[in-house]
Amino acid sequence: MTKKFPLSEEKLREVIKKFSTPFHLYDEATIKKNFRRLRETFSWAENFVEHFAVKALPNPHIVKILADEGAGTDCSSLAELLISERAGVTGEKIMLTSNDTPANEFQKAIELGAIINLDDITHIEFLEKVARLPKCLSFRYNPADIMNGGNDIIGRPADAKFGLTREQIFDAYKISLDKGVKRFGLHTMIASNERETETFLYTAKIMFELAVEIKNRLGIILEFVNLGGGFGIPYKPEDNPVDYKSVGEGIFELYKKILVPNGLEKIKIATESGRAMTGDAGWLVATAIHEKNIYKNYIGLDACMANLMRPALYGAYHHITVLGKENSPATKIYDVTGSLCENNDKFAIDRKLPEIEIGDILIIHDTGAHGHAMGFNYNGKLRSAELLLTESGEIKMIRRAETLDDYFATLKF
Numbered sequence: 001m002t003k004k005f006p007l008s009e010e011k012l013r014e015v016i017k018k019f020s021t022p023f024h025l026y027d028e029a030t031i032k033k034n035f036r037r038l039r040e041t042f043s044w045a046e047n048f049v050e051h052f053a054v055k056a057l058p059n060p061h062i063v064k065i066l067a068d069e070g071a072g073t074d075c076s077s078l079a080e081l082l083i084s085e086r087a088g089v090t091g092e093k094i095m096l097t098s099n100d101t102p103a104n105e106f107q108k109a110i111e112l113g114a115i116i117n118l119d120d121i122t123h124i125e126f127l128e129k130v131a132r133l134p135k136c137l138s139f140r141y142n143p144a145d146i147m148n149g150g151n152d153i154i155g156r157p158a159d160a161k162f163g164l165t166r167e168q169i170f171d172a173y174k175i176s177l178d179k180g181v182k183r184f185g186l187h188t189m190i191a192s193n194e195r196e197t198e199t200f201l202y203t204a205k206i207m208f209e210l211a212v213e214i215k216n217r218l219g220i221i222l223e224f225v226n227l228g229g230g231f232g233i234p235y236k237p238e239d240n241p242v243d244y245k246s247v248g249e250g251i252f253e254l255y256k257k258i259l260v261p262n263g264l265e266k267i268k269i270a271t272e273s274g275r276a277m278t279g280d281a282g283w284l285v286a287t288a289i290h291e292k293n294i295y296k297n298y299i300g301l302d303a304c305m306a307n308l309m310r311p312a313l314y315g316a317y318h319h320i321t322v323l324g325k326e327n328s329p330a331t332k333i334y335d336v337t338g339s340l341c342e343n344n345d346k347f348a349i350d351r352k353l354p355e356i357e358i359g360d361i362l363i364i365h366d367t368g369a370h371g372h373a374m375g376f377n378y379n380g381k382l383r384s385a386e387l388l389l390t391e392s393g394e395i396k397m398i399r400r401a402e403t404l405d406d407y408f409a410t411l412k413f
């Protein structure tokens with residue numbers, strides 16, 4: 001599949017003249033389409049709710065677009081709770097899924113009336129001490145191992161810091177029940193950037209079975225099961241997308257087989273997807289400012305890891321196209337770099353691209369999730385602006401670029 005970009009060359013050149021590179025551009029229409037696809041996947045589930053994982057693209061304009069479509073938020077920090085509040089998302093539209101949680105996050109979540117999803121059994125008492133228990137309490141389950149159909153281990157949540165063990169889960173509900181909590185949910189988040197149907201069905205199966213066991217052992221009828229996020233996107237042009245139809249149908253089958261016969265047909269299904277909502281709806285637009293030929297060929301951009309660190313952080317692939325040369329043959333091999341004094345500050349390594357000239361515009365694809373959001377200020381580099389292409393075709397700046405005044409603002413010198 002060829003990678004899409006929502007503006008014509010002429011329009012993008014106009015935008016660059018007005019705002020100058022680098023910037024992230026987000027496309028409202030794609031975000032809405034992504035949300036509607038997920039809602040369609042769970043159209044069989046009454047009261048399905050997607051809590052958008054705010055950390056993926058923490059900008060209230062984006063949260064508002066999704067909220068207007070019916071989404072809630074998944075927050076994991078005080079700032080994300082405040083972003084959600086500013087976008088008008090409050091009450092149980094918010095789920096706080098945080099870990100190593102400081103008191104002020106719990107306090108703000110309680111003030112907002114959010115669902116609180118605890119990451120550990122000791123947090124029940126901590127939460128009670130620093131605020132109070134919420135009306136609706138949830139626990140994050142860590143299933144230790146993820147198996148495929150043939151019982152091979154395909155993932156090891158046991159090595160991750162998140163969630164409660166299986167036995168702790170039952171104790172946690174019991175303790176909370178004794179403390180007077182009446183409404184409960186169950187949560188897990190075990191996949192990340194996953195595109196295999198099997199993994200989502202596995203998650204649903206263990207969660208539904210656990211919901212039945214919770215009913216049998218404790219008499220608790222859960223209000224919701226949150227299957228987490230982790231829906232992947234095809235970063236490489238040759239990658240297959242998630243087969244949402246088979247995911248939806250497969251989970252519906254499990255729902256009918258496991259929940260319905262056990263009197264749990266009222267359980268709401270929830271997800272908290274980030275990447276699948278905004279990942280392919282964002283692009284980092286940058287200018288080639290240097291070419292350097294030593295043992296390898298380098299193209300240096302006016303953007304760096306401050307703007308997108310996924311390639312440097314975990315070798316993630318982000319597709320790159322050169323404006324106006326989308327159909328030119330990829331005859332050169334380049335490392336595409338930023339300017340940090342870190343050799344891993346690269347957007348691509350040994351990438352086949354058309355011959356690039358200084359001043360060419362490079363479009364880095366799929367930067368809408370965990371892109372700008374991860375930016376940092378090492379080397380005193382500044383984070384870029386964020387622009388939104390609205391459905392009516394207007395370009396709106398929804399966050400300005402940082403300035404050196406911002407950078408110096410925290411100094412006491």
Ligand SMILES: *Cc1c(COP(=O)(O)O)cnc(C)c1O
Nearest residue numbers: 053097229230231272273274275
């Ligand atoms: C990051 C995260 C998500 C979103 O993950 P995506 O891969 O962006 O869908 C959801 N829930 C929790 C708890 C997370 O940490």
